[in-house]
């Protein structure tokens with residue numbers, strides 16, 4: 302049985318606005334937006350949350366699992382308050398992403414896929430984010446892109462987030 306009170310009314314109102322962008326019989330087209338909105342509120346996507354989204358959109362749960370597991374901006378297990386996704390593709394690597402990753406690993410004392418014990422930071426490896434000229438770069442919580450990184454700017458950004 303899927304809970305009907307999984308998300309706050311503000312979040313379901315946002316999902317309803319996304320659904321309204323599509324024809325009435327195509328509610329499932331809003332699945333990516335609905336997952337993003339659910340993740341924004343809850344921090345990650347549990348099976349229960351994905352089942353809720355599936356029921357809300359009138360689509361099979363497995364179809365929602367497929368979307369959520371395909372795109373790396375969705376989290377299928379809990380992450381820290383700040384998720385730092387570092388691009389490790391070719392252009393960023395050539396522009397020094399390796400040094401940035403080493404610095405983050407040392408400073409946060411975690412590796413890719415791990416979260417600091419205080420629950421503040423999760424470090425993830427990401428694919429090209431289409432901003433290669435700004436490399437090396439990372440994304441904070443899928444939204445804030447920080448580019449042209451140096452060890453110094455990384456320290457500044459981490460200090461802001463602390």
Ligand code: FES
Nearest residue numbers: 388393429430433
């Ligand atoms: S290679 Fe990093 S943004 Fe394209």
